[in-house]
Amino acid sequence: MKIGYVRVSTLEQNTMRQEIAMEKLGVTELFIDKISGKNTDRPELKRLLNFVRKGDTVIVESISRFARNTKDLLELIEILKSKDVEFVSEKEKIDTTTPTGKFMLTIFGAVAELERDYILQRQREGIEIAKNEGKYKGRKRIEKSNLNTLLNKVRNGEITATKAINILKISKSTFYRRLNEQ
Missing domain, CATH: 3.40.50.1390 (Resolvase, N-terminal catalytic domain)
Structure with missing residues (x-):
């Protein structure tokens, strides 16, 4: 065949x-x-x-x-x-x-x-080249209105990181990057 x-x-x-x-x-x-x-x-x-x-x-x-x-x-x-x-x-x-x-x-x-x-x-x-010319800035940053609230709840032990990630519907890497930025 x-x-x-x-x-x-x-x-x-x-x-x-x-x-x-x-x-x-x-x-x-x-x-x-x-x-x-x-x-x-x-x-x-x-x-x-x-x-x-x-x-x-x-x-x-x-x-x-x-x-x-x-x-x-x-x-x-x-x-x-x-x-x-x-x-x-x-x-x-x-x-x-x-x-x-x-x-x-x-x-x-x-x-x-x-x-x-x-x-x-x-x-x-x-x-x-595009970066040097200011034309390329990478992917747009994910903005969620409840992100800071949920990050604080994770820091305070009120919810788990997994639960926050599921609520926000973002990747683990994005979540932890934003957590570390604060």
Whole structure:
């Protein structure tokens, strides 16, 4: 069975181009994630790994859609290999049933990882420039009208921090940061 995996980084991005490519390749089962590829904690990827059986072939449009770092890529390929499942990347023309394909997979995996590192570096540089120009101030501070009252109650032992967090509907880190600021 030919099984396709499609991934885009955000919910807003369109998967149609990859889906059309999968259809042309004769994929009979398709798994689609709309989440970052920075790690393997992706719901549809997990479903795919549980779904595949001996003799199946997993097909992706490009390696960067499957994994963004070499370690994750090689671990995923090892999982597929342990299930006697082949892997094909259409863009890079990689087929893991051959020694050359395995070698090329490692090279392209390293390139995908480098690409992700470059993206993160450019993002950090852009944020730094924006900060220096006063255009970037980070996330807006959460303001709750009853925050100070609840912080005082926690300090006085009248309620627990957990209860205050639940009432305020804020994260633990935000709560404790605000507690420490006072």
